Amino acid sequence: MLQAAMQIPPETFLIDRAVAQPLQLQLRRQIVLAVHEGRLRPGERMPSSRALAAHLGVGRITVTQAYGDLVATDYLIARGRSGYFISDRIEDLGPGPATLQEAPRFDWSSRLDGRNLAARRKDRPTDWRNYPYRFLYGQTDDRLIDHAAWRECAVRALGRRDLGALSDDQYDGDDPELVDFIIRHLLPRRGIKARAQEILLTLGAQNALWLISEILLDRGAACAIEEPGYPGLHEILTTLRANVVPVALDSDGLPPASIPDDISVVFTSPSHQCPTNRTMPRERREDLLRLAAEREIVIVEDDYEFEISFAGSTSPALKAMDRSGAVIHIGSFSKSVFPGLRLGYIVADPTFIAEARARRGMMLRHPPGHVQRTMAYFLSLGHYDRQLKRMREAFAERHKVTSLALMRHDMNRGATGKAGGSSFWLATPHGVDSDLLARELRPQGVLIEPGRPFFRAPEAGSGFFRLAYSSIAASDIDEGVRRIAELGRMLAGRD
Known part of the structure; x- marks a missing residue:
């Protein structure tokens, strides 16, 4: 946990010389308001009077008098040669003063339609622990998380050998060591053969689904989803205002025969369906791929929870069975390492990956280099398995x-x-x-x-x-x- 005490930078405070209010009073009111609003917290150290006076362009006496008045009213505490600190008696000071001049508030409701908030799930408590x-x-x-191993890998990734991977802007590139391990060790377990130009790292499966949907559905294309299905995908498609057709599941998952003719993209989690946990049999996977080839449908395969399945071997991934290159495969480390990691990958035809890489680059360039290299060590040193x-x-x-x-x-x-x-x-x-x-x-x-x-x-x-x-x-x-x-x-x- 971060310690509460910190040095408050002089740049926190500003003086408006266009108003008639005395400079000392302006400074005092700023500090009082910041204390009551929680922006300045008990125990935090104020800037020295010399540093604050230099920043504000005022005489040092102006600052020292303001500080003295705030000590007298219990907003600040003077500690000898250590300086001035925010008082720990804030709760006893009563309500703070209102700002002198309230500017008219900008009307954001006229600029926003609320669809992002409307799509957001409200049934996931943050205090679940x-x-x-x-x-x-x-x-x-x-x-279940190997904290010591992850810490070891994170420290190793901070070493001089990996300084470039940690500190350089890779533009739209990904960590070659992590990509190589995914290609040679992870994807073969799913029967998938891939090259580096067919891999794109993402900030988890949710980010991958958003990226894919943005590229494939931004021109009103119709897509089919599983019903019931992954809520995160519902949120994305709702905000995009996509033409969505839910397809009811049966005991074997998504039935290809129920997919309408005008569909251009199908989202499915065949290995371990969310939320029903049903697994699509091999024959049905072949039927789905055959249908996709006949109608030129893109299949987006979310390889949901495959890594942590304990019920024996499953059928190969759709991507492994795909001969036309129409399947986009999504994998994630969020469930198999820890949820807060938010790191995943897309496997697809090089043409699509190039487009997705360019789209990702406009938003976030690439996932953090230190996280990528730490994950590469976690995999290569055997901790992941x-x-x-x-x-x-x-x-x-x-x-x-x-x-x-x-x-x-x-x-x-x-x-x-x-x-x-x-x-x-x-x-x-x-x-x-x-x-x-x-x-x-x-x-x-x-x-x-x-x-x-x-x-x-x-x-x-x-x-x-x-x-x-x-x-x-x-x-x-x-x-x-x-x-x-x-x-x-x-x-x-x-x-």
Whole structure:
């Protein structure tokens, strides 16, 4: 945690010589307002009177008198030769003064249509660690992360040998060592053969989906998505105002026969579908690729949670089976290393990668060089594989414990989660609305994900919810499931 005390730079303060207010009074009011607004915090050190006077172009006596008045009113504390500090008695000082002249506020509502905020999910609490029974997807158990190994790799990436990778602007380039490891060690596990010009690093799968959608759908092209499907993709397509056609899943995932004729892009997660965990059989993958070739459809394959699957081998990736080059493959390290890493990659035809690289370069150039090189070391030194093994073992145990708990508490109706991963997709107990269930569970310390965000038509998700076990200890699962079942019976009037 960062320490509270810091040196406040003189540039924090400004003097307006065009107003009639005395300079000393202006300075005092600025400091008082900044204290009450929380911009200056207890214990922080004020600039020296000499430095602040030089910056403001005023006499030193003006600053020292302002400081003296603020000490007298308990806004500042004088500490001998150490200088002046923000007082720790701010809460006792009462409300701060209003600014003398409030300028008319700019009307941003006339410039913004609100579609980005409308698409944003509001069911993901930031204080999730405070809940003892957190069945929340997308977070992880800190005990499964090899902190020491990551720290070792981060320090190594700071060495002189890697100074260029750390400090240079690579323009739109990516770390060659990380790209090389992805090509030679990760992609072959999915049956994919690729060259460096077919790889683009991204800030995770979400960034990859945004980049792909921006390029392929900015001219009104129609796309098909899985229903239910990944909420993050819904958000992107909503803000782009894309022509979206949801395709209902069956027991084998996305059915190619249900894809309309006028579709130009299909988004799918065939290896481990989000959120149902269904795996698309090889025959269906071949049918989907055949359909794509006949209609000249682009397939965007999100290789969701493949790395942490513990249920045995799956079919090769669609990209590995693709002969025409129409498949765009997305991979991510966010689930297999840790969520805050936000690092992933796109594998696609060199022509598309060149376009995507140029589009990415206009926004962020490239992911941070230090993060890329640290990840390269984490992979090449074997830490990645060891952590994956630990995560698979933990998730296999939690999957078993959760499955038994669901059976014990009669909550396994419609459960899907046989392909491994880190969650179950469930029907709500007794058909209770999932938003209501989630809301009423929070005071009991239980977090679940209601089903509405996973559907293009939100009302279709009212009877479903996702139960993830990546961030909850195995010993807490049964009690959490019991609370869900008990509250479901109560809300349904079955007690």
